[in-house]
Amino acid sequence: MTNDQKPRKWYCSNLAALTTLIITHPFDVIKVRLQMQQATEKGFISMFHEGLTKHGLKSLYTGVDANLCRFFISSVPKFGSYELYKNYNYNGEKMPRFENIVVAGCAGILGAVISNPFDVIKSRMENDIKLDSNKRRNYKNVWDGFGKSVKTEGCSCLWKGVSMKAVKTLLWTIGIIVGYEETSQKIKESEMVSNKCLITILSAVTATGIAVVLVNPFDVVKTRLMTVNSGRYKGIADCLRDIYGNGLKGFYKGFVPSLLRAIPNSIIFYIFKEIYEEKL
Numbered sequence: 383m384t385n386d387q388k389p390r391k392w393y394c395s396n397l398a399a400l401t402t403l404i405i406t407h408p409f410d411v412i413k414v415r416l417q418m419q420q421a422t423e424k425g426f427i428s429m430f431h432e433g434l435t436k437h438g439l440k441s442l443y444t445g446v447d448a449n450l451c452r453f454f455i456s457s458v459p460k461f462g463s464y465e466l467y468k469n470y471n472y473n474g475e476k477m478p479r480f481e482n483i484v485v486a487g488c489a490g491i492l493g494a495v496i497s498n499p500f501d502v503i504k505s506r507m508e509n510d511i512k513l514d515s516n517k518r519r520n521y522k523n524v525w526d527g528f529g530k531s532v533k534t535e536g537c538s539c540l541w542k543g544v545s546m547k548a549v550k551t552l553l554w555t556i557g558i559i560v561g562y563e564e565t566s567q568k569i570k571e572s573e574m575v576s577n578k579c580l581i582t583i584l585s586a587v588t589a590t591g592i593a594v595v596l597v598n599p600f601d602v603v604k605t606r607l608m609t610v611n612s613g614r615y616k617g618i619a620d621c622l623r624d625i626y627g628n629g630l631k632g633f634y635k636g637f638v639p640s641l642l643r644a645i646p647n648s649i650i651f652y653i654f655k656e657i658y659e660e661k662l
Contacts, residue, residue, distance in 0.1 A: 398652070399457045403450070403453055406647045409643030414509050415509055441511055455497040457493060459496065460492060487556050491551060502543070505605055507519075558593050562648070569581050585652070591641070594641050601640065602633050
C-alpha cells in the first residue's frame with residue numbers, strides 16, 4: 383500500500399459510514415422507541431407503521447442531525463485511529479488476531495466516549511414523539527437539546543450511559559471489524575465462494591449477527607439511562623432491575639430492528655467502502 387492510498391482508505395471508510403447512516407437511520411429511531419417501552423406493547427411493524435402513518439416519513443428521521451454530529455465526532459476518529467495504526471504498522475495488511483482485537487476495541491471506546499453527549503440527545507429526540515405531549519422535551523435541534531438538557535439537569539446528564547455505551551461499542555467494534563476480517567479471510571481460504579460481492583455480504587451478515595446478540599442488552603440499558611429524566615434511576619443496578627422486571631427478554635427489546643438496521647448497515651458500509659476505494 384502506497385502512502386497516497388493510506389489516507390484514501392480512511393476517507394473511503396468514513397464516506398461509506400456516512401452513506402450507511404443516512405440510509406438506515408429510520409431503523410435506529412424504531413429501535414429506540416421499542417427499547418423505551420415498559421412492557422411489550424408494540425412490535426417493529428406496528429411501531430414503524432404508526433410512525434409513518436401518524437407522523438409521516440419525517441418522524442423516522444427525528445434526531446438525524448444529532449446522529450450526523452455523533453458520526454463526525456465518533457466515527458471519524460474511530461476509523462481514523464484504527465486505520466492509522468493498521469496502515470503505518472502493517473502497511474494496511476492483516477494484523478495478528480489479538481492485536482487486531484485490542485486496537486479495534488480501543489478505537490471503539492475512543493469514539494464512544496467523545497460522542498456520548500450527541501448520543502444522549504439523539505436518543506431523546508428519537509423517543510420524544512412517543513411520549514405524552516406534556517412530557518415531551520421538544521428539542522428543536524441537537525444544539526437546542528444541549529442547551530435545555532444542561533439548563534434543567536446539569537452537564538452530567540450528557541454523560542448518562544457512557545459506561546454502558548463504552549462496553550457496547552467495545553464489543554460491537556471488535557465483533558464487526560475483527561469478525562468481518564476473520565470471516566472474509568476464512569471464506570476466501572475455503573474457495574467455496576468466488577464472487578467478491580457475495581463474500582462481502584456473507585462476512586458482513588455473520589459478523590453483524592454475532593455483534594447484535596452480544597451488545598443488545600448493553601444497548602437497552604444505555605438507551606434507558608440516556609433517555610429518562612434525571613432521578614428516575616439511582617444507578618445502573620436500579621436500571622437493570624427495572625428492565626429485568628420483564629424477564630431476560632427485556633434486555634432484547636428492539637432486537638429485531640437492531641438486526642434489521644445493523645445487517646443492511648454492515649452490508650451497505652462494506653460494499654460502498656469497496657466501491658469508493660475502487661472509484662475515488
